[in-house]
Amino acid sequence: MFDVLVYLFENYYTPDACPSTDVLTKRLVAAGFEHEDISDAIGWLYGLAETTEQSGELSDMSATSTRVYANFEQLHLGPEAIGFLCFLENSGAITPALREIVIDRAMATPDAPVSLEHFKIITLMVLWSQEAEVDHLVLEELLTDDGAKLLH
Template sequence: MFDILVYLFENYYNPQACPKAEVLAHKLAAIGFEDDEINDALSWLHGLHESSAQHQPLQTLHHQQSLRVYTDLEYEFLGQEALGFISFLEQSGALPPALREIIIERAMAIDESPIALEKIKIITLIVLWSNDAEVEHLIFEELVTDDGDRLYH
């Protein structure tokens, strides 16, 4: 699934440039992605769309300060590394509260605990991309690298 998310980011300037789900599924299958992986990615993206719509009213609170207290389940599921990364993005001013909530919700939708840092970076990148959020160059570099290696090619 994550390979598909990275593929979409690399090949579509913005989410509006992506074809509808059925057409996208055919394109992804034609280039060699497996059906299960395609279905998982499309389902995850549909959830992202719903979560973004739900949090749309909060998007105007971009410059508001907020304090996020994580539940035990969130802390256990996301893990210290992912939560530390989310905190880093918040403190740097790159992640407003509404997008933070979308990232947490979409990370919790992944069947992995704790979630790996490279995956939380991809989730964050896709959430920012899908919400047309501007990302400073240094933050972008942090999102697309992992221990000196690019997350995408």
């Protein structure tokens, strides 16, 4: 699934540039992705769209809000992902509303705890879906994993 998400980020400037689901599926199959990975990625993206649509009420959150993680969130996300999310929020790269969308999408993955590499892809895809402005240094941090490029 994560390889499909990275492929979409690399090949489509904005989510609106993506073709319809049927056409996209055919292109992804032609690119060599497995049907299960494609299905998982498209389902994850639909969940992202639903979460984004429902996040209107989150826009009222104060920039100084504090997030307390439930035990099941701590176990699923893991300390690396939570630490990285705190870094992004403290650096101003994401708002509290975007933080909640990132958490929702990370919780929607089967990984537990979510690897830092996968968490960065999740965050990147949330920012991509929102067409958010991202500082170049933060973008570079999202695109690397201990010195190795995440993108192909």
